[in-house]
Amino acid sequence: LADLSIKNVNLEKSENLGKHRTEDFSSSKALVVRRGAPFRISLQLEGRPFNSKTDSIRIKVMLGRLYVMMPVTFSKKVSSSHWKAYMDPEGLDLMNPSIFISSPASASVGCYRFQLYVFTEGKRGRRVFGKFNLLCNPWCREDSVYIPFEDQREEYVLNDSGLLFMGTPMNLVSRPWSFDQYEPGVLETCLNLLQVSPQHQRNRRRDYLNRNKPVYISRVVSAMINSEDDRGVLKGKWAGNFKDGVNPSMWTGSGDILRQWAESGYSPVKYGQCWVFAAVMCTVMRVLGIPCRVVTNFNSAHDTNDNLVIEEFYSEQGQKLKLSKDSIWNFHVWVECWMTRQDLAPGMDGWQVLDPTPQERSGGVYCCGPAPVKAIKDRCIDLPFDVPFVYAEVNADIHMTVLRGDQVLGFSKNTEKVGAFICTKAIGYSRHQNITGDYKHVKSRSPTSTLSSRSSSSSGMLVFLNLEKAPVAGEPVRFMVRIINKTNAVKMMKVHLNAQAKEYNNSPLDTFWETHGAIQLAPMEEKVLHQQILPAEYEDVVGDDLVNLAVVLEDMGSRELVLASEEFNIVSPQLNIQIADEDAITPHKKQTATVTFTNPFSHPVSGVLTVVGARLLQGKLQMPPLIPGGGVKQSITFVPTMGGTKMLQASLSLTNMNSTIRGFKMITVNRA
Template sequence: MALEVEMVYLYPKENAKLHKTDRYELVQDEEAPTSVLRRGQKFTVALRFLNRPYDSNMDAVRLIFNYGPNPNTIKGTRGVVQVDPTKKSFMDDEQKFWFGNVLQETSDTLTMEIFAPPSIPVGIWGLQVETSFRNPSQEVAIFEYDNDIFFICNPWNCHDLVYMPEERLLEEYVLTDVGKIWVGPLGTSKGREWVFGQFDDCVLPAIVMMFEKSGLTHASRGDPIKLTRTISKMVNSNDDDGILVGRWDGDYEDGTAPSAWTGSVPILREYLETQSPVPYGQCWVFSGVVTTICRALGIPSRVVSNLVSAHDANSTLTVDKYFTEENEEMPFDPNNPMGEDSIWNYHVWNDVYMARPDLPTGYGGWQAIDATPQETSDGFYQCGPASLEAIKKGMVGFNYDVGFMIASVNADLMRWKVDKSNVLGYSRIYCNKYHIGRFILTKQPFMYDYNGDKDKQDITTYYKPKEGTKAERLSLLNAVRCTESAKRFYELPNSEMEDVEFDLLDLDKIKIGENFSIVVKIKNNSDKNRHIKCVLSAGSVYYTGVKAKPITKQEGEFHMKPKSNEELKLVVKADEYLDKLVEYCIMKINAIATVTETNQTWADEDDFQVIKPNIDIRLPPQILNGRSNMLTLRFVNPLKRVLTNCKFHVSGPGLLRNQIIPHSDVKPGAVVKVNVSIVPKFQGEQKLVATFSSKELLDITGTAKVDVIGGEE
């Protein structure tokens, strides 16, 4: 009678320690631990037999690993390991094949070491054990292992395409589960805390569901290029059943405001439970979820924030703004009826690390992917992976979406004015080569600044040569040469030098409720009188650059004597703007001026953010592990209005799952305060993240370090 398998044991916790997956909650489940294994690495399996001992001369035993609905050895979705006690070691050049060798035999148990190739698809695999006599005419007995086996990428293995040579960085880019996302316009950008939570028990099942909805073939799910491109497509729900619904208009009553999220886990949990897209997200929320997914799958990933980010809608590698003869900004792009260029105060995407065998040598390493829907690529809202080296060199012909990313970080800002005497109907009145992509930021590895931004890393030179250098111009012009629509804009001659200088002064930080001033300095360099017409205005905007509400506007005309200086100032009072702010409290000031005698026209703009208070998290210097501990969240309402529909969100890996705490209405100037009980699961330093949202005030955040010492085990 053929061997009967009584049980298969995969040593989930022991294997996980060697595979650096022991922090996954699925592995640590006390009742039914699930194996999470990295491809390209050996793991131990034990087979226990029911009816008699294993006899190598008589018994044939095969372990068959299956992936997807139609497992196929040629497609890489089926792996077969033949038990052969004579084969005791495995050769490095066999990394493309499944392999197994016997470690130990006892009367009823066979312990084996199995190797899965570093290119197999990631996700849930099944296992069958086939037993028979070596005579093939005998009947085969099949044992089905009834637990899931998760295989994920292995950036520690040099044969895996996601291998990162500087292994110490994997502690940050794969294993760190709390980080920062830089948000806010230039000048007031700050690192916002985000709980990635890639080890939570809902994350890997949610990822599997996402891929099942994506249409990506099972055989393609081992290729990190296709995996990350699909992730960029599926984290937004624009044209598929993806994870997050994007919304930017401030109306979130039928969902969760983007600024209320503390991290990715509650989003992925809701997606898994409802099997529907979760409302609502914005670019930085999309990027936080992408980081969680990539790190959970073993793909090195970091969040990238581009301060002053271009959206080039017509592939000209320029961002174009048009003005009427009366110096009024036109509300549409006359040269692009399908859409218009825009500038986001900031935009957030991701870098992922991998080799690029589809590109020439030298274009592997960090690759940009963007899960925020802006333009379609191959018919879907997806972007990347685009090699950072290709972006930097202007290689628009390389896969994927390199041209769009070049424009995002290095487009020229061009302003045009109606000119009936010009054959094009417009004259270029201004070109700024240095406005777009002012800073590109990510979190510095191995640092976490709880009260500031000392942990930010400027990676602008990863994306483009230093602004103003010859190399920077050459890389952009290299992209222009290969883009037909861009050639027409860059071939236009520059305007002649004009004799009046204008300078719109940048604003310092403005606390909410303070007055501020718009100031333009003007210098007449000519030896003649000049007559100036000028318009100054201010309005609230969404961070995507979309106008919200006008606040104030002032027009004026004046004369300047030769070689003279003038200063224009428009004071904006708090009472004028408080009721017109939208989420994130960003305002845009605009200035445009024309010199009557020369028809010289100048225009400039500046975005800045009104600063709101942070949540003060108060807790003892040290708290006990395994015991209930109390902490307090508080801040002062900065508005002259009542806050309604108030909620705190609090979360921290190892401290508490995302908790939503309602709060009663808050009067103007009153203290907002709640108490929270936490029961730590682990000793050591932990991180806690909190947000506050209301109908009238959003985007109040806070973070704290929690030192957990010994208590109950």
């Protein structure tokens, strides 16, 4: 017989990417496929045609030093639990035969190498080599990350942009974010994240074997997004200046962060806060094929002593004091990943909480989860991982104490505020979806209901604090204080009102607005005080900062105090983005976007306008000073490089205010 050898192997990249829903990873040098589904390669033979009676082909598939050797058969029957390679006997081209390689639905995620050998009468011919990246497969029923509906897979695996929610339940702020999973180098960086992890460095064989389980992968990624214990992606910072890095508020997507991390030789990128940690983790999980979404918990408790109580202290003037290690973040952002929990009793499959923000150690490492959302709702706090911690984040009570020195002058508690509203981006729409009921046995609430706080005292005084509407930059913040005397005696009351700026995760800063007065209430009388904070008084706290507003009533007879407080954000104006000829956007054709902005502030503003969009453009422009009420219109040209739905983001970083104005536009680029 003449010699038979393999001259070349074609990975049929275009066909395989389409069948495996990985076509947007086309910039990757290696083939990208999903486990539990066959992919086709074609061989170019030389010497003579393939003869099934005298010739055979074997394939060696390798992950690190782990490997499986398998013969190429003529049986199309595949197994969901074993590797299989076969030729389709129908229409077989004996000089250019096609081989289908099928991985188990529980294969480990990673970068694989393979070798092809041809044997003629027992003699081995020349080898050829290839590579492919293997990801989880939410389209495969046997895969533990299978999610049943196509719109969920589109949103939670394929979508490369989204919204992160911040602010307060009454005044939701939608921050656009580009997950960037298809940007050049991001896939490789996400796979390298697994290689850089301490688990891989300690025991490569065990790490490769464990990478078949999403529970394991998600804990590794949760720890690797922060840099507390390892060469993780992001360094967290919540106070001080960010001059030696990037202010967390300035990031617009995951791509720049992951690229900087890889190019620096895996040195932590400065800086991240909770929404940045969560958004980057969402990118990594979607790249690896594990369905993932970003979730915001409003009024998120950090219970340091595990007693499910958050203690807050106020002065008799209504100023919040920094006396407790416990804290409530106005919002906290984590992710949920979808997976079956074969390590737990039935009923715990589905969404699992994972939190890469370093707060507490889990198993000696700064990571959190996966904690089944169903376990949190049903208080199954004996389950791994970190269910009690997440349960406290959404369920702790608040105890508020008014102090004069060490003396307690008043006390009240709030059992409703923590975990008041939990949301994520709606499937297919640029709006939020209320998922509070997934975590808690509560009635569904609207985040836009009237913002109010109530408190009472043992002496029969009631006080209510109500914002008249959601505060908007450029308008006065109007609110009412309603005071009710429930007794049969005349009451003389001092009224102290106090507003402090605060960061979302910290105690308030100094008072920026206050007023004091006195009122008299007849028996059983109710009075309403109307108050307002003018724009010139609050403009320094517009943007990412919030306001802690408190009222303290002091009974001038008994000296007893009663407190009501509320925290709110003042919504920034939006940048408006318009596209010329929006229905005719195609790849590689120049388009024009127009960004407009009107200054609502009481003084001139100027800043730097940044416009970004994955596979669209990246650029910065200096914005000229704008007088109060003045407007600007800026044209931007961009050239899409691929089809699909894309997000165009614009952000205006004001140079004379601690504020960033944002806007976004979803663009449909018609596929060629």
